[in-house]
Amino acid sequence: MIQDLKEEYGDIFEEELINEIVQVGTFKEVQEGYKFMEIGDYIRGMPLLISGVIKILREDEDGDELLLYYLEKGDTCSMTMACCMGDKKSEIRAIAETDAKLIMVPIQKMEEWTGKYKSWRNFVFNSYHVRLNELLSTLDNIAFQKMDERLIGYLKEKARVTKDNIIHSTHQDIAYDLHSSRVVISRLLKKLEEMGKIKLHRNYLEILDL
Amino acid sequence: MIQDLKEEYGDIFEEELINEIVQVGTFKEVQEGYKFMEIGDYIRGMPLLISGVIKILREDEDGDELLLYYLEKGDTCSMTMACCMGDKKSEIRAIAETDAKLIMVPIQKMEEWTGKYKSWRNFVFNSYHVRLNELLSTLDNIAFQKMDERLIGYLKEKARVTKDNIIHSTHQDIAYDLHSSRVVISRLLKKLEEMGKIKLHRNYLEILDL
DNA sequence: ATACCTCTGTAACCAATGTTACTGCGAAGG
DNA sequence: CCTTCGCAGTAACATTGGTTACAGAGGTAT
Numbered sequence: 001m002i003q004d005l006k007e008e009y010g011d012i013f014e015e016e017l018i019n020e021i022v023q024v025g026t027f028k029e030v031q032e033g034y035k036f037m038e039i040g041d042y043i044r045g046m047p048l049l050i051s052g053v054i055k056i057l058r059e060d061e062d063g064d065e066l067l068l069y070y071l072e073k074g075d076t077c078s079m080t081m082a083c084c085m086g087d088k089k090s091e092i093r094a095i096a097e098t099d100a101k102l103i104m105v106p107i108q109k110m111e112e113w114t115g116k117y118k119s120w121r122n123f124v125f126n127s128y129h130v131r132l133n134e135l136l137s138t139l140d141n142i143a144f145q146k147m148d149e150r151l152i153g154y155l156k157e158k159a160r161v162t163k164d165n166i167i168h169s170t171h172q173d174i175a176y177d178l179h180s181s182r183v184v185i186s187r188l189l190k191k192l193e194e195m196g197k198i199k200l201h202r203n204y205l206e207i208l209d210l
Numbered sequence: 211m212i213q214d215l216k217e218e219y220g221d222i223f224e225e226e227l228i229n230e231i232v233q234v235g236t237f238k239e240v241q242e243g244y245k246f247m248e249i250g251d252y253i254r255g256m257p258l259l260i261s262g263v264i265k266i267l268r269e270d271e272d273g274d275e276l277l278l279y280y281l282e283k284g285d286t287c288s289m290t291m292a293c294c295m296g297d298k299k300s301e302i303r304a305i306a307e308t309d310a311k312l313i314m315v316p317i318q319k320m321e322e323w324t325g326k327y328k329s330w331r332n333f334v335f336n337s338y339h340v341r342l343n344e345l346l347s348t349l350d351n352i353a354f355q356k357m358d359e360r361l362i363g364y365l366k367e368k369a370r371v372t373k374d375n376i377i378h379s380t381h382q383d384i385a386y387d388l389h390s391s392r393v394v395i396s397r398l399l400k401k402l403e404e405m406g407k408i409k410l411h412r413n414y415l416e417i418l419d420l
Numbered sequence: 421a422t423a424c425c426t427c428t429g430t431a432a433c434c435a436a437t438g439t440t441a442c443t444g445c446g447a448a449g450g
Numbered sequence: 451c452c453t454t455c456g457c458a459g460t461a462a463c464a465t466t467g468g469t470t471a472c473a474g475a476g477g478t479a480t
């Protein structure tokens with residue numbers, strides 16, 4: 001755990017802070033599909049992601065889903081922080097997109113450290129900042145793009161975070177993430193295949209040239 | 211300026227911080243329609259809003275607009291903070307929705323104060339938190355609601371922040387904010403009028419019972 | 421092998437939204 | 451008073467995306 005932590009966070013946190021994290025944090029290794037957090041859950045801790053990818057989803061009252069963004073190594077969940085501050089329930093769902101390693105830090109330490117360590121303060125501010133921009137760009141996509149463009153963006157982003165040009169998803173999976181319907185996604189994927197941009201298979205698809 | 215500041219922020223900032231703000235901040239009084247910030251601008255300072263309403267807009271490459279949310283008294287612009295941190299350009303446009311009073315604080319003070327004053331730190335964190343949730347709810351509206359629901363929400367919110375049941379906007383104005391077209395908005399407004407929820411006039415409309 | 425189940429392809433249809441075009445109204449200014 | 455201009459009403463049409471329904475393909479379990 002210590003070497004993992006140092007490797008990923010050693011450059012930005014001072015020695016002393018690293019030690020504190022090691023003392024109070026708990027190491028966690030989870031598998032793809034693990035649900036970290038459900039909408040309405042109270043938040044127990046703040047995750048520091050060491051490896052893997054976590055996807056953050058929003059859901060409305062009717063159960064309709066929407067992918068917000070991915071967390072990658074070195075990221076933390078600003079939503080979590082936002083919730084901690086107000087001692088509120090989670091507004092989002094977090095699911096491991098790949099196997100992942102992370103350290104959970106008790107939320108009480110958050111405020112203590114923001115006073116004590118400049119590096120921690122910067123880290124937290126920076127996380128907020130990155131997340132805010134991420135949300136903005138998600139908003140842009142939904143507000144200004146049509147489904148075909150959103151689909152292409154989705155495939156690219158998914159390939160990027162998983163470092164894999166094979167997307168292991170069914171059409172239905174994709175439809176959920178984009179808050180669309182299976183038939184629509186099938187239709188658009190077919191067009192992309194006809195254009196030679198992707199190759200479709202059962203349960204997965206290859207990205208050729210997006 | 212001092213009494214305005216104390217009135218609005220006296221409860222959350224300690225005396226010493228208030229004094230610092232008075233020393234380095236510049237008081238500003240602007241009229242409805244004043245453009246605080248344009249997309250691509252570098253950010254000079256951080257606004258502390260004392261009275262009035264500022265609307266925050268997003269725009270894409272094609273010039274299509276979208277209202278993100280309103281800032282009210284006691285608010286600050288997290289986007290500004292986010293941009294300062296990275297010394298980046300603004301991602302948004304900010305326009306006075308009503309006449310407004312505010313204090314501009316040089317961005318260099320931001321970091322100094324986050325180390326020095328706990329109240330400032332909490333204020334900044336809280337702003338991020340509020341803005342993050344605001345963005346989330348904007349996202350919800352766009353992703354999960356149809357135009358008629360969004361329109362109703364828009365009218366309600368606008369009436370709330372301006373404390374006025376008369377909405378002084380043309381159909382085109384509304385269409386811009388919702389990123390729709392004038393004809394669509396006219397159509398939907400007409401329906402709302404037929405349902406007895408609003409009363410239409412030239413250049414403004416009355417909210418009867420939304 | 422057979423039965424079953426999930427995933428994909430496709431067509432036909434519908435609803436919501438956006439677009440174009442034209443009308444008339446009313447305010448403002450010469 | 452008359453002209454002009456911006457705003458609102460409305461119809462006709464196009465496009466996008468969502469829905470329903472069904473067929474076939476491929477994998478899995480018995």
